[in-house]
Amino acid sequence: GAVVSQHPSRVICKSGTSVKIECRSLDFQATTMFWYRQFPKQSLMLMATSNEGSKATYEQGVEKDKFLINHASLTLSTLTVTSAHPEDSSFYICSVRRGQDTQYFGPGTRLTVL
Amino acid sequence: QKEVEQNSGPLSVPEGAIASLNCTYSDRGSQSFFWYRQYSGKSPELIMSIYSNGDKEDGRFTAQLNKASQYVSLLIRDSQPSDSATYLCAVNVLSRDDKIIFGKGTRLHILP
Numbered sequence: 001g002a003v004v005s006q007h008p009s010r011v012i013c014k015s016g017t018s019v020k021i022e023c024r025s026l027d028f029q030a031t032t033m034f035w036y037r038q039f040p041k042q043s044l045m046l047m048a049t050s051n052e053g054s055k056a057t058y059e060q061g062v063e064k065d066k067f068l069i070n071h072a073s074l075t076l077s078t079l080t081v082t083s084a085h086p087e088d089s090s091f092y093i094c095s096v097r098r099g100q101d102t103q104y105f106g107p108g109t110r111l112t113v114l
Numbered sequence: 115q116k117e118v119e120q121n122s123g124p125l126s127v128p129e130g131a132i133a134s135l136n137c138t139y140s141d142r143g144s145q146s147f148f149w150y151r152q153y154s155g156k157s158p159e160l161i162m163s164i165y166s167n168g169d170k171e172d173g174r175f176t177a178q179l180n181k182a183s184q185y186v187s188l189l190i191r192d193s194q195p196s197d198s199a200t201y202l203c204a205v206n207v208l209s210r211d212d213k214i215i216f217g218k219g220t221r222l223h224i225l226p
Binding site for chain 1: 145146148150155156157158159160163202204206212213214215216217218219
């Protein structure tokens, strides 16, 4: 498997502020990480693919200027939700790919924007 | 047709019985198939991966793959209340740059 951590696990912020979420691969070097969002009782939605040393690739409909991704090292990717609004409240989960396509998920970050 | 389809459930199964979860996919070129379990408020955890036609068994879990029918299933034997969760089917989709795409999940409820 793979061990993936996220920080923070839970964050509450005021509308208009920016929030940074960290995703760390603890036991191997990940050139690719993925960011997902999950609204209550909904499926996982892939937001973007984070590539070490290069720009992230975003899925259709995801605003790259609102969801800033930085994959500065082989063990760390960050997602910054800029100028967060209540509709951004969701469960954000990162994952790393290891082996033949297998993905391992972090524990997730629950964001609540007031 | 959706890329990965699952019945949302809930699927109710008596404790000790076999739970059968089904998934269909649209991309005939898909090669990698996964089942994840997600408890409420938690992130998904990998249960099984399968790449070849046929059955793959791991403890109480058996994954079944039929590429001709574009169908993958998960059987849970001797179901326990702790198996109550949402089960996500995931498939690599070549038309989406080989990304892993998840179904919406099936809610499973094991009745004590």
